[in-house]
Structure formats: structure tokens, C-alpha cells
Amino acid sequence: MKNPYEILGVSQDANNPQILKAMTTAMRKKEYSNTDIAQARAQLSKPTTRLAADFTFPIFESYEGLNPLVSGVVLENIDINTIDSEVYNSL
Helix, strand or coil: CCCHHHHHCCCCCCCHHHHHHHHHHHHHHCCCCHHHHHHHHHHHHCHHHHHHHHHHCCCCCCCCCCCCCCCCCCCCCCCHHHCCCCCCCCC
């Protein structure tokens, strides 16, 4: 199973007119067979098969230039001998 978004050259938020236009463009380019292009269009035109394609072929955006997440958690050294065992007794 090939990625229909890659075959047609559309994003995951493309609507049906954009998919049809991309289909004709893909047929002109002749990078894929007409059968692959027709199957990709059919898959993206039906909501159920399109949902399956969205999960099978997720498209990740580029994360270049974004700052990584930084934790705000501060570690604290605890001496186990200073813990009062009676304070935490919940029984």
C-alpha cells in the first residue's frame, strides 16, 4: 500500500476539488502509474478510507527551528535518615 498523499502531492487537509486537481497533475507528471493515482484518489475521496490513510501514513511537520521542551522540575536531595516514618503512616 502506497502513501496516497505522496502520490497525489497533497496535504492531509486537502479537500475534494484539490484532490481532483492533484490527480490530473499527477497523471501529467507520470511519476506513478494511473492505477496508483486512481487508487490514491479513491482512498482520499471516501471518509472512512481517508481516515485509515491518515493513521497509516501520518504526515509530520518539520520541527526545525523549534526549541525543545525544558522541564521545570527541580530535583531535591533527600536524606532517608531524616524522614519521619510516622508522618506518612496512613494505616
